[in-house]
Amino acid sequence: MRSFYHYIMTFRGVKQPEAKSRLADWIFYDHDFPKHSTNYAEISNYLEWNSPFTNALQVFDEVWDLYKTHED
Template identity: 35%
Template sequence: MNKTFYQFLMTQRNPGSTNPIAEFANNAFYDQSFPKQLDAFEPLSKYLEENASYLPNMEIFDDVWKMYEESM
């Protein structure tokens, strides 16, 4: 069974890290509105652009998305 993007992102969590990907994962964990069931790029990208003030730039999402695709 394939993981959703959120499930993959949670594998990148590291509460003590200053790595941008870990910070993204840590903040997404606390985002109660994060679309946890999505596994498609466009709706996730749209959600993050409109709602994720904790994500300093979309390049971080793009990098994690590539990692997510490679893990499938």
Template identity: 35%
Template sequence: MITQSFYHYVQIYRNADLLEKDQQAQFAELVFLDGDFPKAASDFATLSNYIELNQRYSDYVATFDDIWQSYSDKYLS
């Protein structure tokens, strides 16, 4: 049972101290600042399509995949 959207889950990776060197922190910050991000979504297809179709995330596709795996292990397994 999903109890948290992906958007809310990814916020655990936000960390201003790590922004310069940590891809997950950078990705989380981008998601946080993105007013169009599908905040209520918890399905891979919606989120993956959004990430892949938005240029701002082009350097973070693999990071999304890693965070998605962690999210799905916690909430979808």
């Protein structure tokens, strides 16, 4: 299973940025993000402490659901 980081990178680089791509871009530039993790709690806790924008956790939950569906 690939890491969540690798999955969310597929949302980067869009011409019309939206919440998923904003989160992906922020994660890309955050050197402390747990890039090898596949663990929901680890990533969620990290984002709770380092949230880049107001609804980042909600966006993370949406992308996490896509990630789990895609990786299963």
